[in-house]
Amino acid sequence: MKIVLDAMGGDHAPAVVIDGAVQAVKELGIELILVGIEEDIRRELARHDISGLPLTIVHAPDVIEMDEHVDALKSKPNASIRVGMRIVREGQADAFASAGNSGAVMASAILDLRRIRGIKRPALATVYPVAPTPVLLIDNGANTDPKPENLLQFAQMGAAYVEKLWGIQNPKVAIVSNGEEDDKGNQLVRETLPLLKASGLNFVGNAEGKDVTKGIANVIVTDGFTGNVMLKLTEGLVSFLARYFKHELTDGLLNKTALALMVPGLLLATPGILLMLPTFKRIAKRVDYAEYGGAPLLGVDGVVVIGHGRSNAKAIKNMVRVARDMAQVNLVQVIKTAVTESEEG
Amino acid sequence: MKIVLDAMGGDHAPAVVIDGAVQAVKELGIELILVGIEEDIRRELARHDISGLPLTIVHAPDVIEMDEHVDALKSKPNASIRVGMRIVREGQADAFASAGNSGAVMASAILDLRRIRGIKRPALATVYPVAPTPVLLIDNGANTDPKPENLLQFAQMGAAYVEKLWGIQNPKVAIVSNGEEDDKGNQLVRETLPLLKASGLNFVGNAEGKDVTKGIANVIVTDGFTGNVMLKLTEGLVSFLARYFKHELTDGLLNKTALALMVPGLLLATPGILLMLPTFKRIAKRVDYAEYGGAPLLGVDGVVVIGHGRSNAKAIKNMVRVARDMAQVNLVQVIKTAVTESEEG
Numbered sequence: 001m002k003i004v005l006d007a008m009g010g011d012h013a014p015a016v017v018i019d020g021a022v023q024a025v026k027e028l029g030i031e032l033i034l035v036g037i038e039e040d041i042r043r044e045l046a047r048h049d050i051s052g053l054p055l056t057i058v059h060a061p062d063v064i065e066m067d068e069h070v071d072a073l074k075s076k077p078n079a080s081i082r083v084g085m086r087i088v089r090e091g092q093a094d095a096f097a098s099a100g101n102s103g104a105v106m107a108s109a110i111l112d113l114r115r116i117r118g119i120k121r122p123a124l125a126t127v128y129p130v131a132p133t134p135v136l137l138i139d140n141g142a143n144t145d146p147k148p149e150n151l152l153q154f155a156q157m158g159a160a161y162v163e164k165l166w167g168i169q170n171p172k173v174a175i176v177s178n179g180e181e182d183d184k185g186n187q188l189v190r191e192t193l194p195l196l197k198a199s200g201l202n203f204v205g206n207a208e209g210k211d212v213t214k215g216i217a218n219v220i221v222t223d224g225f226t227g228n229v230m231l232k233l234t235e236g237l238v239s240f241l242a243r244y245f246k247h248e249l250t251d252g253l254l255n256k257t258a259l260a261l262m263v264p265g266l267l268l269a270t271p272g273i274l275l276m277l278p279t280f281k282r283i284a285k286r287v288d289y290a291e292y293g294g295a296p297l298l299g300v301d302g303v304v305v306i307g308h309g310r311s312n313a314k315a316i317k318n319m320v321r322v323a324r325d326m327a328q329v330n331l332v333q334v335i336k337t338a339v340t341e342s343e344e345g
Numbered sequence: 346m347k348i349v350l351d352a353m354g355g356d357h358a359p360a361v362v363i364d365g366a367v368q369a370v371k372e373l374g375i376e377l378i379l380v381g382i383e384e385d386i387r388r389e390l391a392r393h394d395i396s397g398l399p400l401t402i403v404h405a406p407d408v409i410e411m412d413e414h415v416d417a418l419k420s421k422p423n424a425s426i427r428v429g430m431r432i433v434r435e436g437q438a439d440a441f442a443s444a445g446n447s448g449a450v451m452a453s454a455i456l457d458l459r460r461i462r463g464i465k466r467p468a469l470a471t472v473y474p475v476a477p478t479p480v481l482l483i484d485n486g487a488n489t490d491p492k493p494e495n496l497l498q499f500a501q502m503g504a505a506y507v508e509k510l511w512g513i514q515n516p517k518v519a520i521v522s523n524g525e526e527d528d529k530g531n532q533l534v535r536e537t538l539p540l541l542k543a544s545g546l547n548f549v550g551n552a553e554g555k556d557v558t559k560g561i562a563n564v565i566v567t568d569g570f571t572g573n574v575m576l577k578l579t580e581g582l583v584s585f586l587a588r589y590f591k592h593e594l595t596d597g598l599l600n601k602t603a604l605a606l607m608v609p610g611l612l613l614a615t616p617g618i619l620l621m622l623p624t625f626k627r628i629a630k631r632v633d634y635a636e637y638g639g640a641p642l643l644g645v646d647g648v649v650v651i652g653h654g655r656s657n658a659k660a661i662k663n664m665v666r667v668a669r670d671m672a673q674v675n676l677v678q679v680i681k682t683a684v685t686e687s688e689e690g
Contacts, residue, residue: 069528130585141523144531178486178573183414186489186570209577213585225531226571228523232554233575237582240475240558 007036009100018044020316085112095323099307122299140227174217177206293318352381354445363389365661430457440668444652467644485572519562522551638663
């Protein structure tokens, strides 16, 4: 299994990407093709003992910066993202992974790998982590104004992903809405509802915001605008609550210290606070994108995974793991078959 | 100051509404007109000592149930909601408050009080509580498919509310989007952007999901679909994290008890855990809708506040407080003036 990794993609590229790449080839049983500016890659690799590791380099002279407009793709056919996509298109690798400019990765995937025949709009899927069991949220930013038939395909692709990657048979599918009843929703949701009901998917109905965190479905479908807002709101909320707790804890400790000067016995309480720390760490870990790796771009004719720009080495490794798993179960073929069956059915 | 309270509105009506009404007239310096089934209201009032309290009853024979379709309004002109609205329209009271069927309250407000001249769509505003300072989120459910000119008016009404009710001069206004840059957003957001920039409001740009919890603006504008999903997702997340913490705490205590059997000294740590409880309570209080009362419906020609269906007595009282404050600053007139100036300017 060969995976192309964009060495130039991410806020801390190439250093952190190379650190993650070395971890990945050591742990994941795969070969990696690093695309990017060869000199930079070699310099970062020199910090590691890589003798015998299945790492190769393909030089790509250009870089699409994190904040560059997606139009830059056209004027940079030799950017690492585009070179990497072509390696996959030509069958020289099984998957492409990048923590770079996500708009550019999506656009390049559509341009260079093409869409799967029958799929009108590819979509970005993400693990929504704050639920009793993991939930796949699709779309989270690829399509801000999709049509009902696009949402139907997001649901089909999401269900295929969850079934093959997470081993959940006949996964439950829901659509984000502003109420439980069928007449709730914006126009898009109300028009998508009959398509989902007739789809043959295990469609369980509307999911209100509060239902998402209850895990009422394995796949939650929404437009890319709403999905993006939901994910980033979750990120903001968890970080706000963590800061709030830390602040309260510090205050609590200070108050307790003051008290302790008067009542020395209370000092004995401090270990209790310290015992709380693992809980905070576990929550932080639960909502840490690094644990989940990247977001699969579903609907293009090849395996593409997009990582968070802030990815650390562990996130890079986990992004590569997601790409490996998708290639291993041949997800692209599964989606092709699902689309064909849906068109015939 | 006279306020009409829908005695039949809410999951625990009329009992809890009457409890809240009694608290409100004792604490808020207002008179209350209770509308609903007189017999039921009298029965609940009998549980309290109300001698000398400024409470009057107006009988309304019909009730619109919490889960009833909004169409029920038409066949029930004498439902408590409609009778209450008419009392306000006829100038016999200064405001209307209900924790009942929110769709029916909105529809009745538009039908019986009418929109403010020039306001195309009224909107529901809510305090978004998980931020360093309170944020007014508008719209949160009245309009699932608004137009750009509607969002502009939501921004104007929200700014008027925050300025008059919270005393924030020239409040910062932002619009929910899926990225910071001007070319991000769905079509609605991109088309609204130039209107907001030209509005004379203190418009600070796009707010991503994570910016909402950072308090980057005092007023955050969005369509009712997205606003509703954001609020309910927040509700779900906070409740999930609270359950998670509680679970972890319990586990922690159990583990610690087991340890303590081996190392008796550790038992002394337990008071530390107990000292954490106020922190949980403070967070719970912060996100408790009961603290904030109700959501003002802005843009109708009268003060209308809608409470959470699950309102307890304290929430009912705070809902009445919000209605009183809106009437006191004459918010309807302020919005009328703002609309006229905006049309002339």
